[in-house]
Amino acid sequence: MNVATLAVKEVRALFASPIAYAVLAVFIVLSGYTFTVTLFVSKQATLVHIFFQSAVQLILLVPLITMRQFAEERRSGTLELLLTAPVHEVEIVAAKFIASMLVMGMMASLTLIYAAVLAVYGQPDWGPIYSGYLGLMLLGAALLSIGLMISALTANQIVAAVVSLGLFGLLWSIDTLASLLPDPFENWLIGLSLLAHFTPFAVGAMYVSDVGFFLSVILLGLFLTVRALARG
Amino acid sequence: MAVLSLDRLSKRFGARLAVDAVSFEVKPREVFGLLGPNGSGKSTILRLVTGYLRPTAGTVRVAGLDVVASGTAARRLIGYVPESAPLYPHMRVGEFLAFMGRLRGLEGGRLRAAVEAALERLALGSVREVIIERLSHGYRQRVSLAQAILHQPELLVLDEPSNGLDPRQIIELRRLLRQLAQSSAVLVTSHILSEIERTADRAAILLDGRLLTVEQVGGGETVAAPASRLETLFLDLTQTKAMR
Numbered sequence: 144m145n146v147a148t149l150a151v152k153e154v155r156a157l158f159a160s161p162i163a164y165a166v167l168a169v170f171i172v173l174s175g176y177t178f179t180v181t182l183f184v185s186k187q188a189t190l191v192h193i194f195f196q197s198a199v200q201l202i203l204l205v206p207l208i209t210m211r212q213f214a215e216e217r218r219s220g221t222l223e224l225l226l227t228a229p230v231h232e233v234e235i236v237a238a239k240f241i242a243s244m245l246v247m248g249m250m251a252s253l254t255l256i257y258a259a260v261l262a263v264y265g266q267p268d269w270g271p272i273y274s275g276y277l278g279l280m281l282l283g284a285a286l287l288s289i290g291l292m293i294s295a296l297t298a299n300q301i302v303a304a305v306v307s308l309g310l311f312g313l314l315w316s317i318d319t320l321a322s323l324l325p326d327p328f329e330n331w332l333i334g335l336s337l338l339a340h341f342t343p344f345a346v347g348a349m350y351v352s353d354v355g356f357f358l359s360v361i362l363l364g365l366f367l368t369v370r371a372l373a374r375g
Numbered sequence: 376m377a378v379l380s381l382d383r384l385s386k387r388f389g390a391r392l393a394v395d396a397v398s399f400e401v402k403p404r405e406v407f408g409l410l411g412p413n414g415s416g417k418s419t420i421l422r423l424v425t426g427y428l429r430p431t432a433g434t435v436r437v438a439g440l441d442v443v444a445s446g447t448a449a450r451r452l453i454g455y456v457p458e459s460a461p462l463y464p465h466m467r468v469g470e471f472l473a474f475m476g477r478l479r480g481l482e483g484g485r486l487r488a489a490v491e492a493a494l495e496r497l498a499l500g501s502v503r504e505v506i507i508e509r510l511s512h513g514y515r516q517r518v519s520l521a522q523a524i525l526h527q528p529e530l531l532v533l534d535e536p537s538n539g540l541d542p543r544q545i546i547e548l549r550r551l552l553r554q555l556a557q558s559s560a561v562l563v564t565s566h567i568l569s570e571i572e573r574t575a576d577r578a579a580i581l582l583d584g585r586l587l588t589v590e591q592v593g594g595g596e597t598v599a600a601p602a603s604r605l606e607t608l609f610l611d612l613t614q615t616k617a618m619r
């Protein structure tokens with residue numbers, strides 16, 4: 144019950160500021176541009192390039208969704224109001240995660256129009272499209288959980304956004320660094336790479352290990368967020 | 376039974392002991408004031424009482440419930456107004472009160488009745504549809520008080536509630552506190568002696584996290600009277616700090 148009450152409050156707060164609208168608008172304009180250009184150049188009924196571009200856009204835009212979530216509550220003092228009400232930290236974190244997922248889900252669902260265009264004018268292979276969307280949602284959820292954790296550690300939303308962006312960029316491309324290292328360090332770093340775990344989804348090859356990786360990151364991020372809120 | 380009971384309550388932040396073995400009780404329908412200079416531990420004690428912070432040692436009990444072991448149940452019995460009276464600026468007054476009521480387990484008819492009662496008691500009916508960020512400081516303070524009394528708490532905890540209020544609003548606040556004390560115990564902090572003297576039944580004086588004394592004050596009956604007794608005591612007890 145508390146989670147629903149808090150989640151409704153979070154969704155309203157997200158859409159009370161222009162940030163959610165700006166994020167959605169930038170996301171759809173950029174992905175629409177890429178879809179149109181790529182379709183006319185390659186003339187192939189595929190969304191692979193859209194999935195990779197969307198993943199990069201998530202890395203850039205998710206910090207804008209998560210930066211306020213806890214940092215602003217902490218700065219304005221409303222976190223004290225929430226934590227002194229009969230509400231558990233887990234409920235607060237769950238509500239913010241659900242609300243953020245809703246915005247992320249809206250971003251991803253806006254791209255469904257491209258799949259519809261492909262279905263009308265071509266014969267796309269639906270397997271990679273389904274897996275691509277699953278990968279996009281898992282990647283987005285993982286980024287949101289890490290972003291929420293960072294937001295819970297500071298009272299400054301700009302700091303939260305910058306640190307999130309830096310960490311996302313590092314985790315996305317850490318396999319590049321891995322190639323410079325000897326075994327077993329190379330494998331360890333590749334195991335942390337968001338790109339390495341996302342690529343199979345985008346090209347239509349799903350592995351349980353990749354699903355497990357993203358679920359682990361999501362749960363660890365949310366757990367650490369709850370710990371960051373724990374009463375001192 | 377005491378509504379609030381602190382037993383050798385301590386809180387340490389790193390090397391600094393912010394609250395040092397403080398013990399006192401607040402009885403039903405009593406206004407209990409916490410007095411002390413800035414940094415004496417008043418707000419930390421309130422945060423320990425409301426469960427926002429966990430004690431390093433000692434216990435806090437609200438109506439017999441330990442605020443650490445039975446946190447959610449104990450917090451249900453508390454209404455809290457933090458020092459800065461934080462609110463959600465994008466919400467309307469009525470919407471905010473309904474939100475806080477739901478968090479405290481009120482629903483349906485009970486929620487509507489509680490919101491109406493709080494709006495009426497704090498004279499907020501005319502601003503119920505106003506967005507909070509457009510309210511004056513005095514109104515915001517009232518909204519913050521309204522959210523704290525929605526669920527008719529057994530213990531009302533107020534941190535420097537007169538901060539930023541004009542003289543008329545301070546007089547209204549005094550009246551309101553006496554009214555609220557008819558149904559709840561009230562724990563209130565202030566660094567303004569006359570405020571505690573005019574509203575509290577008893578007052579504790581704190582210095583450097585230690586409880587120096589608990590004095591009978593007399594509450595509403597001493598509105599214009601011997602303001603000097605508590606003032607003299609306060610100055611005597613905190614003199615060493617002032618001289619440092």
